[in-house]
Amino acid sequence: MIKRAKQRDCQMAFFPECFDYIGRNRDETIALGIEEDGQYINQFREVAREHRIWLSLGGFHNKDPSKNCLPFNTYLVLDENGETRSRYDKLHLFNLDLPGRIRLMESEFSTAGTDLVLPVDTPIGKLGTAICYDVRFPELSLWQRYKGAQILSYPAAFTVNTGLAHWETLLRARAIETQCYVVAAAQTGKHNEKRSSYGHSMVVDPWGAVIAQCSETVDMCFAEISLDYLDEVRALQPVLDHRRSDLYSLIANERSESKESVQFGPNTISSDTIFYRSGKSFAFVNLKPVKAGHVLVAPIREVKRLAELTDPETADLFITVTKIQRLLESYYKAEASTVTVQDGPDAGQTVPHVHVHVIPRTPGDFRDNEIYTVLEGHEDVRKPRTEEEMKTEADNYRNFLNR
Numbered sequence: 001m002i003k004r005a006k007q008r009d010c011q012m013a014f015f016p017e018c019f020d021y022i023g024r025n026r027d028e029t030i031a032l033g034i035e036e037d038g039q040y041i042n043q044f045r046e047v048a049r050e051h052r053i054w055l056s057l058g059g060f061h062n063k064d065p066s067k068n069c070l071p072f073n074t075y076l077v078l079d080e081n082g083e084t085r086s087r088y089d090k091l092h093l094f095n096l097d098l099p100g101r102i103r104l105m106e107s108e109f110s111t112a113g114t115d116l117v118l119p120v121d122t123p124i125g126k127l128g129t130a131i132c133y134d135v136r137f138p139e140l141s142l143w144q145r146y147k148g149a150q151i152l153s154y155p156a157a158f159t160v161n162t163g164l165a166h167w168e169t170l171l172r173a174r175a176i177e178t179q180c181y182v183v184a185a186a187q188t189g190k191h192n193e194k195r196s197s198y199g200h201s202m203v204v205d206p207w208g209a210v211i212a213q214c215s216e217t218v219d220m221c222f223a224e225i226s227l228d229y230l231d232e233v234r235a236l237q238p239v240l241d242h243r244r245s246d247l248y249s250l251i252a253n254e255r256s257e258s259k260e261s262v263q264f265g266p267n268t269i270s271s272d273t274i275f276y277r278s279g280k281s282f283a284f285v286n287l288k289p290v291k292a293g294h295v296l297v298a299p300i301r302e303v304k305r306l307a308e309l310t311d312p313e314t315a316d317l318f319i320t321v322t323k324i325q326r327l328l329e330s331y332y333k334a335e336a337s338t339v340t341v342q343d344g345p346d347a348g349q350t351v352p353h354v355h356v357h358v359i360p361r362t363p364g365d366f367r368d369n370e371i372y373t374v375l376e377g378h379e380d381v382r383k384p385r386t387e388e389e390m391k392t393e394a395d396n397y398r399n400f401l402n403r
């Protein structure tokens, strides 16, 4: 099929969800799981190299032996050298239980992804990656559009019933509201006694017109992406500029891979001691912790008081705080945390840059729960830790988070 695509001068080929296999039951689905750098995916890397074509491979059952969890439903974008340019783990798992009719619980054999993934540059345009059921969540596609997407892709294995009712409507709606091309490669036909897929792989243009479609007898369809046409549609109806973001907003907690140091008031926090970054916040280890696990989460933008943050910054900060709290409670096997902000000097704030203290708590760790007194005075009484000590702690959290 890739060869045929290349003969038609295609620059990129899209495969459907479960292009690796569709298991007959939960156990088989888990047991057959493959690895991102294993033999099966590497064959696609070779073919991409041989034919000088980009490949959209998603999602497959991605078993990571270093992680003690069910496989991720992973979508890889490979370039013409077979190198991975983007990896996305499906965020919304498909769980449908209609007693007596259909039961498909993806969460029983897959682990949900945890991160938004930025659109990736490809020879056909900037591509936003999502998988199947994700198509029902327009916040995701709108966020991708805000991040520059020109094409949205939804490889799928839609059930027949939901496909009949919603497939084309959902794809066209996503194309119209984001003014992106939508490419949706889909499984089709009967896979086993219990499972069939709706099919109808299609490509929709930014005006909402279906410009290519497969059928039971046509196994591949071809489409031309015109970014000039996309710009024309966007100029004609600039809906993005007409959004009332003063009344509603799209707040997303994006993960950042930056390695830069960040200013924390007058202090420069080195990237070595930062163990998590979102789009607008960062989490770092403390110079003078009141106990093991006492870390700080702060907005990247330097502001003194909580109320100076924008709504998206406030949302991002506290979404990050809860993530870090979960991490620490799990790391320290704690069942409670103190989460606190000393907002202004009279409240005990010593560093004039908003920060949230996150401290995992265990029974009896502070006599009479005197944590607030300790917190207020700890800067004067405690000795600063060494850079090495702080770096090791941040490394430990980073590894734990990745696991």
Ligand code: AMP
Pocket (backbone or CB within 6 Å): 267, 268, 269, 285, 286, 287, 288, 289, 296, 341, 342, 348, 349, 350, 351, 352, 375, 379
């Ligand atoms: P607050 O008293 O609420 O303003 O808390 C300030 C916190 O920042 C204290 O927990 C300090 O230990 C911590 N801190 C101050 N300077 C640094 C630094 N350079 N790196 C990491 N933590 C710091």
